[in-house]
Amino acid sequence: MYLDSIIKKKTFLHKSRKPKRQYLHTFTLYQELTSNFNNKYIGNLMSHFLFDLIKSLTKSEKIYFKRYAKFHAGEGEKNYLKIYDAIEGLKTYDKEVLPKLFKGTSIEKYQNSEVKYLNDKILLSLSNYNLNKSKRNKLQKGILMLEALSAKGLKKEALKKLRVLKANAYKQEEFTAILRLIELEEIILFKQGILGYKDKLEELGQQRTAINTIILNQNKYHMLRQEVREFQFSEHLFKAEMKILKDFKNQPLIKNIDHCLSKKSTEHWYYINVLINYLQSDFKSGLSISYAYVNFITKNIHLFDHTQILPAISNYIYHSALTRNKEHFENGINLLLELSHKKEYPEFYIKYILYTRNLEFAYYTNDVVLMQAYLELAIDLVENNTAQYEEAQIQYIYFNIVKSAIILKDHSLGMYHCNLWHQRGVMGYRKVQARIFSLILHFEVNYIRLMESEIITLKKLAKNNEREKDLIRCFYTFFNTMIMHPKRREISINKLQNELKIISQKKNTSFSFVYFHYYEWSLQLK
Template identity: 25%
Template sequence: MPNRSTDELFQLIKSLEKSEKRNFKLFIKRASGDDDLKIVQLFDALDKMDEYDEDSLLKKNKAIKKQQLSNMKAHLSKQILASLRTLNDDKNVEMQLNEQMAYARILHSKGLYLQSLKMLDKIKQLAYSHNQNTSLLLALELEKKIELLHITRSIKDKAESLSEEVEIVNNHISLQNKLSNLTLQLYGWYIRLGHVRDEKDVTAIELFFKTNLPNVKDLELSFYEKLYLYQAYSWYNFILQDLRMFYRYTQKWLDVFIAHPEMQKVEPVLFIKAFHNLLSAHFDTNNFEKFNEVLEQFETFSKSKIAESSANIGIQVFMYLYTAKINKHFLEGTFTEGITLVPYIEEKLEEYKLHVDTHRVLVFYYKIACLYFGSGDNEKAIDYLNKIINRKSDLRTDLQCYARLLHLIAHYELGNDDLLEYLLKSVYRFMANMKNLSIVEEAIFSFLKKSFKLSPAKVLVEFRKLKNQLEKLENNPLETRSFLYLDIKAWLESKIRNVPVQVVRRERFLERK
């Protein structure tokens, strides 16, 4: 697991593409003072390092003194960011608007009020067309200031129309902020706790959502207001495990981007996330045809100019595209075939280790472990599950719990009887402490405890009993989570029939086709 406490400047340099590094060198040459030549040396030294090591840096670069290093790094960071701004100004709407606002203010400070107003008109048009309400408000406030302080011979009733326009934009910004805050808080809830575990959780999340959801009835919503509203409902229903409503709002989330294609370039990461969540909704509901249809759309997008426009967007596409590809193998029951994706995923996780968050890495490890478990390679499954279990993290307690449960079952499959008694107590205690024990998990633990003392024939009877017991719980909303994380029914059927898990999954898939 990558160490994320590395140097920030080192991270910045390692995030640069070849064209950006070349642009930085050209940018520095235009000034080429002594200080700038020294920071180029520092840049090159850091660029050559695989891991940040300050002692090694100073030892190999005698011209760089330890007492100067802090100031040099600050100066280098500032220059890199300045060079990136010149390179990316035309790609980012917000940066364009910020630059034009700076020009409008300069014109205003020079007393060129009419020229400043012309610039503000251009800013407003660009902001309106790309739903950038904050930039629009800044432009309106400067326009107000000019109208208040100077005679511009502007159109009649300008003051009233400006005031009304500011009021409308302020209302949109306020609503947008409330909805985006709600979305962020719900996402934070899910990252910390996962799905609801009991009626107490259900009551808490329902109360929180209803208390914080703004009244949007009868309002004409802007792009961002719709986007954050659909995101909020998506996370809310996902946490509640209401998969039908989760699908409905993830579809709306994607649809708002389809209705506003210009915003795909402005908010590419949220567009990518819309694909990911809609794919997850189809996966969770076993809707293979729709899953395949959306995956094809996502793969087409992954080759578009937007998807290839920056390293960050490329990383997001990789993460969600390969999550979906693994999920496709789960749906099809082709676990062994899915394992062929693992070397490439590992290679990319190493390449992107400074940029991929811990939560996403752990999800990949769990999914890879499930691929190996489903294909019958329990030892490799345990290797990946250990990467989750041994990672100290307060993220996704549910992921930590199910990793331990699958780890226990994998050891059961291997017949590691000397470990099982200890693991049973350890995993049960962990899940109980995390308040993560549902009826399904309690039933699994009860079965595993009994199985030690039973003959093979009697174990088979208990497998059938457990399968029947769990089938009755499938439609219980509070038990949905257990079946999403671990296809325990497929495992039980595989034990009853003495076939690999992937055979059971494959037969299910072929029956549905």
């Protein structure tokens, strides 16, 4: 419509007296506009989806796609494969490459349809490649086979397969698949007429009602899970004695596990309650629930993705560190090491948990030998393996490295990695920690000039960090006094210690002290 309106406007402004010339002028203009539109379309499509899709393919998926494409291509190389090779060869996105590369070829003329065809072929090959990758996909494959049997009128064979699929779907708690199977069973029975099947059809209706109730229950828990995840980054959570979190926790669905109507809802319940206890700094209760959570997933691993157990074990180990519970900590580490021998569990993620959680345990138990050993391993992760990790994980590794360097008094190492951290870009919720760590390191080696600009940056962070405002003000005042009046050192240190002690005891400001014991650090100042 937009293109047509442009053409109409252009032909009106440049109307020729001769109909033929007007038609030719309009047609030429249409070719010019559609050519420009197509060039933009292929660039935009690659930018927003196709480039990312191709770059996201694993090595195995790329090999499968090539084989799949060649099998269906026949003789000669197809245009869509040429586009695929061109995009696959790009290191970074450049929307100008494809139009230039295929200028004057048949691809330029039909680029819209070729790009769309390539997109469809990749998605089809991914669907086939993953058809047997998971139990859910196998169920979907079985449903497709069942639909084919039903369409061919092979009712007896269809019902036999349906019973097997339905039993597996209930076992795996794939409730949306169960709804589809109920629908297919009704279709098959209706084809045979309702005489003799009325009771069965009523039973299927009752099954549908029960399954819909379970799905609704599961969705409610999923929404609560997302809500509590967002709480940990909310400034409002830490106001009014954490009233928001208390009200949230008192909801019947969260208070009582008996409200869970499925094991998948139960998994949500465990996750929610582990995080709630963490946010309330009730680490002993968090340890108890996280231990039960790990046992629950282990017993029901057939219901969950293999990778779901790793975050659960990670939280269990972390709560063991926070409570300095060596027995639970060693148990968690042993569980992790057992999984490390199984190929379905990614080695890089296991290393991430193993190294960072050992650093945390070493920090909370003052084990400098353990800290030194895992500090070197953690440094290797950020120097050689960052491509495998999400940004939040990289930030957490840097946080542990710098924190450990402060404890070990390895100032040069701490400053080096703190600089790398800032060069990379510190995520919002870590900015206050990173800036205070940098100031601590510079203060301990007496780099006063470097501190002058940093305290200004620290002060500015108070605007968007309500829950850490008191901590920022306290450190800003201290470091500013040390810069301006170094002879007041003893008085300033005493004031810092008193203020940090007060802040650490307030419920709405003490959470920052979970990550680093600022008050304990201040006690070793002279």
